[in-house]
Amino acid sequence: MTMKEVQERLVENMKRWQRIENATISATARAMEQTANPLLRAVMEVIQHDANNHHRIQQLIIDSLESEAINLSVDDLGALGMRWSATPRSSATRSPWPRRASRRWGPRAWWPRSTCSPTCSKTSRSTSACSRTWA
Secondary structure, eight states: OOOOHHHHHHHHHHHHHHHHHHHHHHHHHHHHHHHOHHHHHHHHHHHHHHHHHHHHHHHHHHHHHHHHOOOOOHHHHHHTTTOOOOOOOOTTTOOOSSOOOOOSSTTTSOOOOSSSSOOOOOOOOOOOGGGGOOO
């Protein structure tokens, strides 16, 4: 597939998704007309606003592919207060966002990533390689 074909297919998909979002907006409007329950109305309003936002983003993607591309520079992000760099920095200045706790999955998820304690210099994942006791 050529780049042009990929872009045309993406535009077709975005337009199809927009039709789905429009149907969602209509369905939630009908549901809101049928109920006076404040909880149900609030949920329908949230769904409706969400569908509106999806539609806007999809239209932005369509416009960027059919007419003029959207450029995003590091300076644009900097204007929002985001700090981005191609060079590594210390962990204290790496990101303006709070760190999320990481979780490893799989059969060895409970094993240490590198060393098992600040005083241990061994990096092996074998329990016999260090003095840590495994519960």
